[in-house]
Amino acid sequence: MNKRSDQSIWLALTPLYSVILGLAASGLMMLLLKHNPIEAFAQLFGYAFRDIYNVADIFAKATPLILTGLAFGFAFRASLFNIGAQGQFYMGSIGAVVVALKLGFLPPVLLLPLCLIASVVMGAAWGAIVGMCKSRFNANEFLISMMSNYVAVAIMNFLVRVPLKEAKGEYPQTDVISEAAWIQSLIPGTRFHWGFILALAAALLAYVILWRTSLGFKIRAVGMNRSAARYAGIDEKKIFVIVFAISAGFAGLAGFMEVNGIQHMVVQGFNPTLGPEGIGIAILGNAHPLGIVLSGLLFGALKVGGNLLTQTTTIPSSIIGIMEGFVMLFVVLSYFVQNKVILAQRKRRLAKGEDVA
Amino acid sequence: MSNVKETAVELRGISKYFSGTVANDKIDLEVKRGEVLALLGENGAGKTTLMRILYGMYRADEGEILIDGKPVTINSPYDAMNLGIGMIHQHFTLVPVHTVVENVMLGLDGPYDPGAVAEEIRTLGRRYGLEVDPYATVRLLPVGMQQRVEILKALIRKACILIMDEPTAVLTPQETDRLFDFVREFRSGGNSVVFITHKLNEVMNIADRITVLRAGRTVGSIPKVEASESALARMMVGRDLELTTGQPAKNVGEVVLDVDNIGVISSRGHRVIDGLSFQIRQGEILGIAGVSGNGQEELAEVLCGLRNAEEGDIRVSGKSIVNCAPLAIIAEGVGYIPSDRQSEGLVLDMTVAENLMLKGSSDPEFTKGRFLDMAAIEENASRQVHEFDIKTPSVSTRTKALSGGNQQKVVVAREIAIASKLLVAVQPTRGLDLGATDYVHRVLLRERDKGKAVLLISTELSEIMNLSDRIGVIYRGSLLRVFTRENADIGEIGLLMTGIRGESNE
Numbered sequence: 063m064n065k066r067s068d069q070s071i072w073l074a075l076t077p078l079y080s081v082i083l084g085l086a087a088s089g090l091m092m093l094l095l096k097h098n099p100i101e102a103f104a105q106l107f108g109y110a111f112r113d114i115y116n117v118a119d120i121f122a123k124a125t126p127l128i129l130t131g132l133a134f135g136f137a138f139r140a141s142l143f144n145i146g147a148q149g150q151f152y153m154g155s156i157g158a159v160v161v162a163l164k165l166g167f168l169p170p171v172l173l174l175p176l177c178l179i180a181s182v183v184m185g186a187a188w189g190a191i192v193g194m195c196k197s198r199f200n201a202n203e204f205l206i207s208m209m210s211n212y213v214a215v216a217i218m219n220f221l222v223r224v225p226l227k228e229a230k231g232e233y234p235q236t237d238v239i240s241e242a243a244w245i246q247s248l249i250p251g252t253r254f255h256w257g258f259i260l261a262l263a264a265a266l267l268a269y270v271i272l273w274r275t276s277l278g279f280k281i282r283a284v285g286m287n288r289s290a291a292r293y294a295g296i297d298e299k300k301i302f303v304i305v306f307a308i309s310a311g312f313a314g315l316a317g318f319m320e321v322n323g324i325q326h327m328v329v330q331g332f333n334p335t336l337g338p339e340g341i342g343i344a345i346l347g348n349a350h351p352l353g354i355v356l357s358g359l360l361f362g363a364l365k366v367g368g369n370l371l372t373q374t375t376t377i378p379s380s381i382i383g384i385m386e387g388f389v390m391l392f393v394v395l396s397y398f399v400q401n402k403v404i405l406a407q408r409k410r411r412l413a414k415g416e417d418v419a
Numbered sequence: 420m421s422n423v424k425e426t427a428v429e430l431r432g433i434s435k436y437f438s439g440t441v442a443n444d445k446i447d448l449e450v451k452r453g454e455v456l457a458l459l460g461e462n463g464a465g466k467t468t469l470m471r472i473l474y475g476m477y478r479a480d481e482g483e484i485l486i487d488g489k490p491v492t493i494n495s496p497y498d499a500m501n502l503g504i505g506m507i508h509q510h511f512t513l514v515p516v517h518t519v520v521e522n523v524m525l526g527l528d529g530p531y532d533p534g535a536v537a538e539e540i541r542t543l544g545r546r547y548g549l550e551v552d553p554y555a556t557v558r559l560l561p562v563g564m565q566q567r568v569e570i571l572k573a574l575i576r577k578a579c580i581l582i583m584d585e586p587t588a589v590l591t592p593q594e595t596d597r598l599f600d601f602v603r604e605f606r607s608g609g610n611s612v613v614f615i616t617h618k619l620n621e622v623m624n625i626a627d628r629i630t631v632l633r634a635g636r637t638v639g640s641i642p643k644v645e646a647s648e649s650a651l652a653r654m655m656v657g658r659d660l661e662l663t664t665g666q667p668a669k670n671v672g673e674v675v676l677d678v679d680n681i682g683v684i685s686s687r688g689h690r691v692i693d694g695l696s697f698q699i700r701q702g703e704i705l706g707i708a709g710v711s712g713n714g715q716e717e718l719a720e721v722l723c724g725l726r727n728a729e730e731g732d733i734r735v736s737g738k739s740i741v742n743c744a745p746l747a748i749i750a751e752g753v754g755y756i757p758s759d760r761q762s763e764g765l766v767l768d769m770t771v772a773e774n775l776m777l778k779g780s781s782d783p784e785f786t787k788g789r790f791l792d793m794a795a796i797e798e799n800a801s802r803q804v805h806e807f808d809i810k811t812p813s814v815s816t817r818t819k820a821l822s823g824g825n826q827q828k829v830v831v832a833r834e835i836a837i838a839s840k841l842l843v844a845v846q847p848t849r850g851l852d853l854g855a856t857d858y859v860h861r862v863l864l865r866e867r868d869k870g871k872a873v874l875l876i877s878t879e880l881s882e883i884m885n886l887s888d889r890i891g892v893i894y895r896g897s898l899l900r901v902f903t904r905e906n907a908d909i910g911e912i913g914l915l916m917t918g919i920r921g922e923s924n925e
């Protein structure tokens with residue numbers, strides 16, 4: 063009994079091995095580029111945790127990543143693929159920036175909640191369209207949500223070039239929003255803002271919805287066995303729309319975080335990899351809200367350390383992307399290996415005549 | 420002198436492990452020339468696995484195979500066929516849109532002339548009583564005919580050791596008799612047959628020798644002449660077992676289910692149910708017999724709200740439920756035990772407690788506002804686990820870790836709680852072992868005696884005959900006739916199942 067739970071602890075740590083292997087593989091890449099990987103990693107983590115400003119930045123970077131991770135992970139629990147987090151994030155950003163620009167005269171207590179709501183509603187509405195295509199026309203949500211990214215980018219490009227273009231009229235970006243709409247720093251002088259707490263709350267919310275509510279029960283039932291859910295009288299078509307709306311709402315909220323917390327404006331094509339990175343984070347976190355928070359922080363650290371590393375050495379900045387890529391690759395591989403290991407263990411125990419629960 | 424027959428196949432110490440189960444545990448088995456060996460065992464005993472090893476579909480983890488006394492390695496069905504082994508699977512492996520000839524030619528070595536193959540099909544068909552039209556499209560053939568094609572495929576490859584995996588499961592009684600004729604004819608040519616089954620009467624009818632498997636082990640191997648049904652049953656289950664037969668219904672009350680002339684068109688545009696009518700009263704079991712694919716599935720789906728009827732009406736205690744949503748029908752007190760518990764009845768990755776409330780996620784009994792009432796869910800689960808004697812480590816165990824019988828108990832427990840008026844059971848014992856089967860049967864009878872109406876749809880004629888108070892035969896979407904229990908005649912029902920209307924007047 064004890065031996066078995068020991069083994070399951072080792073198995074539970076597989077995401078960790080994948081991270082280590084991913085980093086090791088990127089180390090090999092650095093060797094090919096004639097850099098000393100050990101030195102580079104020492105520098106990377108040294109930089110990431112060098113001072114309070116950098117540590118705070120890890121949390122700031124992790125905030126939107128956790129949210130796009132939740133966007134993918136939440137839908138994944140219903141066996142739906144939301145590849146549209148990038149576009150939903152842009153729609154959320156538009157919602158937040160429009161409210162902040164047009165209602166800038168309001169005090170922060172009113173303005174900030176309005177921006178937040180606008181971002182969530184815009185993201186959710188954009189995602190709900192994908193859900194509707196799925197339930198109405200039985201469209202493939204993977205493709206539709208992916209395509210919805212391109213449409214969202216086009217809408218944003220139009221907005222920042224024409225109606226929302228900055229007063230100076232120079233660049234495709236909006237004006238800076240009024241300070242009343244800025245999310246306050248938690249630690250003055252750093253970029254660690256209240257948004258991180260909100261992201262944690264969002265993760266908690268995702269957990270509560272999925273495992274404590276009637277809706278979440280239906281979502282998981284649809285996700286794990288659609289046909290049995292149908293027999294149980296669960297209306298999967300309704301679930302598709304609701305799941306996409308909630309999932310996209312998380313991505314939309316990331317827009318509020320970035321616009322009101324970091325950028326204080328919308329710049330054409332900003333943060334172009336939040337959506338795809340969210341997919342990797344959700345997979346690394348096993349589509350569980352807690353796992354997503356942890357892997358979001360890891361990716362945040364890689365970004366902060368990696369940025370500084372490439373600014374202070376001749377290592378090309380694409381190395382961060384390579385590291386992220388390798389980590390995700392090994393995570394996906396690890397699920398495969400994990401299954402093999404479990405099967406092999408069981409076979410061995412069966413052959414020895416032990417019983418297997 | 421023919422007492423000492425040569426050994427055709429010998430399996431020695433075969434073991435096969437799947438994740439979680441020992442499917443075969445050091446099994447020894449011998450098949451002689453000119454002999455029909457019945458491989459008898461409950462569902463899950465490991466019969467199919469063992470024969471798939473012999474046929475090269477699985478690789479044994481331990482043990483060896485000898486053909487004609489020589490050790491062989493069989494890595495694929497191709498190897499098996501070259502050694503003269505043929506196998507008729509439980510689920511056919513034909514290409515439905517192709518003709519019989521095309522199917523038979525598939526996988527034959529070398530270029531073949533379709534005309535010559537068709538001629539061979541005809542010759543073999545005449546010789547063994549397996550006539551089929553070589554140019555018929557397989558999809559349009561009845562199941563019994565498709566099975567003939569499978570057999571012909573093996574014969575044309577010169578199989579002299581034929582493995583048949585539960586071949587009678589899809590046949591009517593008459594078709595079964597014809598299959599047995601073939602088996603005897605085939606054996607008389609010095610060939611061997613391994614006949615897999617879990618039905619005792621078939622064993623006594625066709626076998627020369629019987630090998631019984633239980634839980635992956637060989638329990639024994641005896642000549643037919645020394646065997647009796649009760650002795651075999653004991654070997655199979657490991658204890659004495661009295662099979663339940665229902666006493667006739669005593670207190671039949673008001674009409675609960677009234678199916679009134681319904682018609683259903685399938686998504687492909689076929690009329691799958693046509694003018695179907697029947698009634699079931701309180702305290703009564705109506706059994707619907709028929710070869711599978713005659714509208715049973717569609718009827719069940721209409722009854723639980725997953726399919727619309729184009730015509731007619733269905734009333735439960737007078738209230739029309741036709742084309743209502745599943746939840747509305749559940750609310751009317753209609754429980755439903757589906758034929759495929761794993762894909763339709765359960766979410767295997769959810770816990771036992773969650774599955775026991777699967778249909779109640781909007782029910783105030785299990786919710787507090789929008790939230791789940793975890794305490795109520797636990798409490799309900801513990802009670803049901805106790806009441807239905809569901810063997811599970813805990814109510815928070817994932818349902819996929821349970822045995823088939825206990826999984827079915829989860830479904831049965833939940834549906835009986837829902838079925839305050841009517842219980843619809845479709846193949847409720849499919850794939851269950853004898854003990855679990857008997858349990859389900861007793862529960863159905865108990866619910867009937869409590870005054871519920873029960874609709875039992877099954878292709879197992881014995882199940883229908885044992886439990887039903889009235890028996891209807893469904894053929895091409897219509898009920899051909901409804902017998903009372905007293906005048907039910909198995910021969911006539913068998914004929915009706917193939918669409919031949921009997922002569923007797925009632």
Ligand SMILES: Nc1ncnc2c1ncn2[C@@H]1O[C@H](COP(=O)(O)OP(=O)(O)O)[C@@H](O)[C@H]1O
Binds near residue numbers: 468
């Ligand atoms: N492909 C498989 N993977 C995992 N388990 C299997 C597989 N095939 C069979 N089993 C398990 O092995 C056991 C024996 O199954 P099987 O040989 O099909 O029994 P039988 O044909 O006697 O009903 C069962 O417990 C079954 O669940």
Ligand SMILES: [Mg+2]
Binds near residue numbers: 466584
């Ligand atoms: Mg089998």
